[in-house]
Amino acid sequence: MARSADRILTTHVGSLVRPPQLVEYIEAIEKGLKVDMAAFDALLQQSVNDVVKRQREAGIDVVSDGEYGKFRSWSFYVLDRLAGIEEREVVAPVGAGKDRSKFPEFYAEYFPTQRLPKRGTVVTVGPVKYKGQAALKKDIEIFKNALKGVDVEGFLPVVAPASAAPFFLNEYYKNEEEALFGFAEALREEYKTIVDSGLYVQVDDAFLPYMYDVAFGGSDLAGFRKWAEVRVNALNHALEGLPEEKVRYHICWGSFNTPHTTDVALKDIVDLVLKVKAGAYCIEMGNPRHEHEWRVWETVKLPAGKKLVPGVISHSTNVVEHPELVAERLVRVARLVGRENVMGGTDCGFAQTPLVRRVHPSIMWAKLESLAEGARLASQELWGRKAA
Amino acid sequence: MSASPDRILTTHVGSLVRPDDLLEFIRKQQDGEPYDEAAYEACLKRSVADVVKKQAEVGIDIVSDGEYGKTISWSRYILDRLSGFEERYDATIGFRSAVAGKDRRDFAEFYEEYEATHGFVGMGKTFKTGSWYVVGPIKYTGQALIQRDIADVKQAVGDTKVVDAFLPLVAPASVVPQRTDEYYKSEEEALFAIADALREEYKAVVDAGLIAQIDDAFLASVYDVMVPPKTIADYRKWAELRIEALNHALKGIPPERTRYHLCWGSWNGPHTNDVPMKDIVDLMLRVNVGGYAIEMANPRHEHEWRVWETAKLPEGRKLVPGLVSHATNIVEHPELVAERIVRLAKLVGRENVIASTDCGFAQGPFARRVHPQIMWAKLGALAEGARIATKQLWN
Numbered sequence: 001m002a003r004s005a006d007r008i009l010t011t012h013v014g015s016l017v018r019p020p021q022l023v024e025y026i027e028a029i030e031k032g033l034k035v036d037m038a039a040f041d042a043l044l045q046q047s048v049n050d051v052v053k054r055q056r057e058a059g060i061d062v063v064s065d066g067e068y069g070k071f072r073s074w075s076f077y078v079l080d081r082l083a084g085i086e087e088r089e090v091v092a093p094v095g096a097g098k099d100r101s102k103f104p105e106f107y108a109e110y111f112p113t114q115r116l117p118k119r120g121t122v123v124t125v126g127p128v129k130y131k132g133q134a135a136l137k138k139d140i141e142i143f144k145n146a147l148k149g150v151d152v153e154g155f156l157p158v159v160a161p162a163s164a165a166p167f168f169l170n171e172y173y174k175n176e177e178e179a180l181f182g183f184a185e186a187l188r189e190e191y192k193t194i195v196d197s198g199l200y201v202q203v204d205d206a207f208l209p210y211m212y213d214v215a216f217g218g219s220d221l222a223g224f225r226k227w228a229e230v231r232v233n234a235l236n237h238a239l240e241g242l243p244e245e246k247v248r249y250h251i252c253w254g255s256f257n258t259p260h261t262t263d264v265a266l267k268d269i270v271d272l273v274l275k276v277k278a279g280a281y282c283i284e285m286g287n288p289r290h291e292h293e294w295r296v297w298e299t300v301k302l303p304a305g306k307k308l309v310p311g312v313i314s315h316s317t318n319v320v321e322h323p324e325l326v327a328e329r330l331v332r333v334a335r336l337v338g339r340e341n342v343m344g345g346t347d348c349g350f351a352q353t354p355l356v357r358r359v360h361p362s363i364m365w366a367k368l369e370s371l372a373e374g375a376r377l378a379s380q381e382l383w384g385r386k387a388a
Numbered sequence: 389m390s391a392s393p394d395r396i397l398t399t400h401v402g403s404l405v406r407p408d409d410l411l412e413f414i415r416k417q418q419d420g421e422p423y424d425e426a427a428y429e430a431c432l433k434r435s436v437a438d439v440v441k442k443q444a445e446v447g448i449d450i451v452s453d454g455e456y457g458k459t460i461s462w463s464r465y466i467l468d469r470l471s472g473f474e475e476r477y478d479a480t481i482g483f484r485s486a487v488a489g490k491d492r493r494d495f496a497e498f499y500e501e502y503e504a505t506h507g508f509v510g511m512g513k514t515f516k517t518g519s520w521y522v523v524g525p526i527k528y529t530g531q532a533l534i535q536r537d538i539a540d541v542k543q544a545v546g547d548t549k550v551v552d553a554f555l556p557l558v559a560p561a562s563v564v565p566q567r568t569d570e571y572y573k574s575e576e577e578a579l580f581a582i583a584d585a586l587r588e589e590y591k592a593v594v595d596a597g598l599i600a601q602i603d604d605a606f607l608a609s610v611y612d613v614m615v616p617p618k619t620i621a622d623y624r625k626w627a628e629l630r631i632e633a634l635n636h637a638l639k640g641i642p643p644e645r646t647r648y649h650l651c652w653g654s655w656n657g658p659h660t661n662d663v664p665m666k667d668i669v670d671l672m673l674r675v676n677v678g679g680y681a682i683e684m685a686n687p688r689h690e691h692e693w694r695v696w697e698t699a700k701l702p703e704g705r706k707l708v709p710g711l712v713s714h715a716t717n718i719v720e721h722p723e724l725v726a727e728r729i730v731r732l733a734k735l736v737g738r739e740n741v742i743a744s745t746d747c748g749f750a751q752g753p754f755a756r757r758v759h760p761q762i763m764w765a766k767l768g769a770l771a772e773g774a775r776i777a778t779k780q781l782w783n
Contacts, residue, residue: 106717106759259719259762288685288713288720292727314687317716318498320658321687328691360498363658 007379008330008344009061010372011309013250013282014157014202015074015349016055016066017361022047026354030071044068045142052146052154058365059372062200062343063152065143066351069135073117073353074204075159081132082164082186084172087120097210098218098262110258115355122168128182130189140197155200155248157349158190161238162231163207166214177230184238191238195246202248203235203278206348209264210254218262225272232272239277248280248309249273253290255348255358257316266293270300280307284347285329286314286321294329297336308337311347312374313367315358320366326374331381339382344375393551394782396729396743396774397449399708400767401649401681402556402601403462403748404443404454405760410435414459414753418514432456433540440544440553446764447771449551450599450742453541454750457533461511461752462603463562467520469530470585472571473564475518484508484517486566487653489612490661499657510655512754520564522571526581528588538596554599556649556748557589560637561630562606576629583637590637594645601647602634602677605747609653611663620667627671635676647679647708648672652689654747654757656715665692669699679706683746684728685713685720693728696735707736710746711773712766714757719765725773730780738781743774 018026025040048065055063070077079087100107139156147154161183173179194201208228216224239247251273253263266273266283273281284290294310302308312329313321326344334342350364351357359367406414410431416423436453443451458465467473487509492499507513537555545553560583572578593600607627614623638646650672652662665682672680680701683689693709701707711728712720725743733741749763750756758766 103759103761103765106761109759110717257717259717259765261719261765286687287718288716288724289718290721292721292724295727314716314718316718317687317713318502318656318658319686319688319713319715320660322689322691325687325691360495360501362495362498366495366658366660 006383008334008339008342008375008382010059010344010375011062011155012060012064012346012368012371013311013349014064014067014155014204015351016051016064017351017357017364018066018068018354019047019050022068023354026071045145048142048146052150052152054365055368056150056152058368060368061152062155064155064157065139065146067157067349069139069142071354072119074157074349075163075207076117076119078132078159078164078187078190079119079122081130081135081190082128083131084124084126084128084182086123086125088123090119090121097213099213099259102261103259107258110256114256115353117353122165124168124170124172124179124182126172128179128186130186132190136190136193140194140199143199144197153200155202156194157202157204157250158194159187160203160205160208160231161187161234162228163205166207166211180230180234181237184234188238188240191242191247195242200246200248202250202282203239204250205235206252206254209251209269212264213253213262221264221268224264225269228269228272232275236275236277244277245279245305247278248282249276249278250282252284252348255315255352257358260289263289266290267296270296274300274303279305280309280343282309282311282345284311285333286311286347287316294333294336297333302337302341307341307343308333309343309345311345313346313371315346315348315350318359318363320363321370321374323370323373323377326371327377327381330375330378334378334382344371344378346371393739395778396733396738396741396781397551398447398743398771398774399450399554400448400452400745400770401710401748402452402455402554402603403750404439404452405750405756405763406454406456406753407435407438410456411753415514417459429536433543436540437544440541440550441548442764443767444548444550446768448767451545451550451553452556453537453544455556455748457537457540459753462556462748463558463606464564466530466558466563466586469528469533469589470526470582471529472522472524472526474521474523476521477518485613486606487609487613490616491612491658494660495658502655502657507754509653510755510757511752512756514754515752520567522567522569522578524571526578526585528585530589531592534589534592538593538598541598542596552599554601554647555593556601556603557593558586559602559604559607559648560586560633561627562604565606565610579630579633580636583633587637587639587641590641590646594641599645599647600641601649601681603649604634605651605653608650608663608668612661620663623663624668624671627668631671631674635674638676643676644678644704646677647681647706648675648677649681651683651747654714654751656757659688662688665689665695669695673699673702678704679708679742681708681744682710684709685711685746686715693732693735696732701736701740706740706742707732708742708744711743712770713746714749715746717758717762719762720769720773722769722772722776725770726776726780729773729777733777733781743770743777745770
């Protein structure tokens, strides 16, 4: 986002496949087994050190901690960091959207192969407050330790209000909107602490587009937009006062390797996305359901000073993107929004939970290397042969 | 191929996921268990009828039999139809070495995991990989089988509204490329014997009024096995001889009733050492057929549409690009399909593009690249994309 602007920089969406030893610890901790926490912390630090270095070696300019410090998932981790909520037994299954009803036999085969994180029904029972200071402080410290002496910048992915509690029951606030602003108030502390530490904060909001399929039948656009707008407002409330250039916003349509035939079109939500007070927007464009949406930027104007971080690498195939394809995808977007406003990114993370693995780690790294190589090719094309 | 239409026609590469009842017969065949042959033939006929009807319903213009009549795989089915070969389970050379290349070395751990769940190169867990020997003169013996396949698909096409039908058949280069020859004096001699035998199959299909699609995944994928340590020049020499053999097989067959399919192996792997299309396009265009069906939908080969900025599609030939991929469950957006068609049509002429898939969806009876529900959705997206492209190109 800052850094030199004479080439296309690279980043990704945040989560990376955890090393097996770390996964063992996390599984044990999640099961409530007795674990040597000092040993876990040491392993976590070592693992984050390694993953930061490895990202640098792959040619990534703005790196993450791989989300190694998070338990449960990219979004549910926050439920352990909030007071004023309870998790109760799941009363209705979630994730049963329109796409699933169109491909029932496929989903019946696919979901059992995925290690989905557990989450109860979230209920607000008091004022939502942030209580994750210690966990967050640890994430930041470990990440900053790892960044020392490595020539990169760092971002920490955290969850947006809409995705912290895509479904919840409200037993405390006057109405849903007030509850959402309650979540936002609490989450602001997380965002602000990260920005104050000097890192970029990336606010992840997969549920925002995904809920069109899950809760609005993949067809009720007006109802969905109303639902989404409140959540974007809540997010902006959470971001108030934070410097936009330190904030990036990630949306995707759920990172399952599923048909995605009822995903809401980007053109139908791009105005809402751009309302978010962030300096950069990380949006899927590397998979065949959303690849054509680069053309959205033919008519939509990226506001001055903002960056677009298109996903040009997909986690939904083992085939490694050719660097020339990566370059083509970056160049066509750069020609629309300005080369200085584009960063190369991935569609989504590679491991949305500690136990999930969208591709084999060797393929993940090959894809990140291909991203960096593609960005070099794009830079040459956009700045002339001498660049990069 | 079909005469110049006023729209973008659709087709695919041929193999489609088999129905369970048909698989049960094939499993018994493969395991050497007894089964009712008449019941099998009836099931096959019914399955081909169903799959042709389904293709017509989703909007495929040039349909196949789904390769339902083939055993073992898209290439090794031919071993039921050729004399002179013998399979031995002696662990000498084997099929495995035909695909053991740099990609497999670079991503060894991935392949180990992938094949534990999907079988060897994703062909299903029951896929057997013996070693093949040439032990006598190679002759075509599959007359009855090919006539059955022809009859099944022709009957299935019946009064559907499809434009044409094709049967996928194997190219000489893709007939057990790793084999031990105990009979012929040279590799060249064996290849041309194979070509002579295969001509009979190609000719039978074309004579019956169907399009013969010649499948040659090994032509491109052998590069990864050879290079490195060998060079691209070595590989091209290897490939050139095989293309000569293929043209020998095609001699006397009208090119407009044939097409050539080339891919880099359809397993869902990294494919980082695939030979670039630009390095083999001249060889491919030497094949004397009416159309070229090539992968362009997966992210390793998608950028190669630009090859056609400089390569010239010979007069009267069609380009049959892959626009949907079997390497992801995500269903291509019809607008992406249209974009891919239009950019190619602008380079080679709208009348010369037939919309297709990267490869088959089931390279053997027990392979399944995606769930059949997703396969059909992808073929539907292909047809819808062709309609959108037609509007853009003919308005």
